[in-house]
Amino acid sequence: MRKKVILITGANGEVGHGLIHQLSGMADMPPVIVLDIRGLDDHMRPRVYETIVGDILDTALLETLINEYEIETVYHLAALLSTHSEFNPEVAHRVNVQGTVNLLRMATEQSHLRGQTVKFIFPSSIAVYGLPDLPTKAAAGAISEEQFLNPTTMYGCNKLYCEHLGRYYAFHYRQLAVTDELYRVDFRAVRFPGLISALTLPTGGTSDYAPEMLHAAAQGKPYACFVREDTRIPFMAMPDAITALLALANAPTEHLSQRVYNVTSFSPTAAEIRDLTLSTFSGAHITFQPHMKRQAIVDSWPADLDDSAARRDWGWQPKYDLRAAFDEYLIPTIAKRYG
Numbered sequence: 001m002r003k004k005v006i007l008i009t010g011a012n013g014e015v016g017h018g019l020i021h022q023l024s025g026m027a028d029m030p031p032v033i034v035l036d037i038r039g040l041d042d043h044m045r046p047r048v049y050e051t052i053v054g055d056i057l058d059t060a061l062l063e064t065l066i067n068e069y070e071i072e073t074v075y076h077l078a079a080l081l082s083t084h085s086e087f088n089p090e091v092a093h094r095v096n097v098q099g100t101v102n103l104l105r106m107a108t109e110q111s112h113l114r115g116q117t118v119k120f121i122f123p124s125s126i127a128v129y130g131l132p133d134l135p136t137k138a139a140a141g142a143i144s145e146e147q148f149l150n151p152t153t154m155y156g157c158n159k160l161y162c163e164h165l166g167r168y169y170a171f172h173y174r175q176l177a178v179t180d181e182l183y184r185v186d187f188r189a190v191r192f193p194g195l196i197s198a199l200t201l202p203t204g205g206t207s208d209y210a211p212e213m214l215h216a217a218a219q220g221k222p223y224a225c226f227v228r229e230d231t232r233i234p235f236m237a238m239p240d241a242i243t244a245l246l247a248l249a250n251a252p253t254e255h256l257s258q259r260v261y262n263v264t265s266f267s268p269t270a271a272e273i274r275d276l277t278l279s280t281f282s283g284a285h286i287t288f289q290p291h292m293k294r295q296a297i298v299d300s301w302p303a304d305l306d307d308s309a310a311r312r313d314w315g316w317q318p319k320y321d322l323r324a325a326f327d328e329y330l331i332p333t334i335a336k337r338y339g
């Protein structure tokens with residue numbers, strides 16, 4: 001008998017840590033195994049059943065995993081983020097797209113082996129959107145899943161294409177084969193806004209200015225924000241992002257009218273984030289020195305998202321609005337973290 005498990009790829013990132021915390025505290029959950037090229041931070045290891053240091057491009061390794069375990073659900077978090085990806089787009093494509101194909105293929109094979117569909121949960125991103133200019137962005141308001149799908153970054157292109165791949169593997173994989181595919185993957189994706197965690201800092205993203213500003217202030221370090229004060233994109237506190245992943249994973253299939261969902265919480269300007277940061281860390285030294293090329297990326301992302309489909313289909317409801325995110329989660333947790 002192979003052991004039933006949940007697999008998290010890219011588990012040593014900030015979403016991975018949050019997800020492991022949450023899953024390891026839940027009753028009646030299969031144990032978690034993690035796959036990350038960097039391994040897993042020591043303090044997280046007791047929370048998981050096995051840590052595999054490895055690459056999602058290593059198909060032999062993925063094959064070994066499905067022979068050793070019965071994987072019920074895959075949370076495929078491994079990815080190179082938007083800023084990082086622009087420095088080496090082809091590497092990003094390999095990791096973000098080929099890596100996802102490898103995992104989808106593995107999950108399909110696993111579905112056959114266990115005679116039951118494997119759930120495949122995929123964090124997509126606001127980077128799939130591309131608004132042509134600031135007046136259009138201002139006029140567009142909260143945009144729905146089908147609007148402005150013209151990403152300008154390799155990461156955004158990768159995420160959008162992987163959403164299509166997910167739907168393909170879920171509904172059309174090997175559609176011309178002589179024998180019908182009895183078990184395909186159960187693919188579900190959320191398009192995340194920028195995420196802000198009190199415990200970890202992201203690396204290589206373009207929405208990173210918000211968490212960077214706050215973490216720098218908490219440590220008494222000066223921070224030069226790389227976007228203009230009036231820059232507005234949607235954000236979410238990390239606990240809500242984990243709630244969204246788990247709620248989507250647990251939603252009854254018959255409730256899902258689509259496979260890719262927007263989720264969002266609040267849409268502050270960079271100046272509003274600064275003001276809230278200063279209201280606690282009054283001595284913080286925050287300046288604005290826009291990096292024009294990173295600014296252009298953020299300007300192409302929407303100011304707000306329409307997440308009504310997620311609210312309707314699987315009861316999505318963020319716990320934290322902007323004020324609550326700062327007062328009840330970010331400030332107390334971050335203050336404790338840096339003493």
Ligand code: AKB
Nearest residue numbers: 081082125205206207
């Ligand atoms: C990034 O900035 O690349 C990510 C994202 C918006 O998906 N945080």
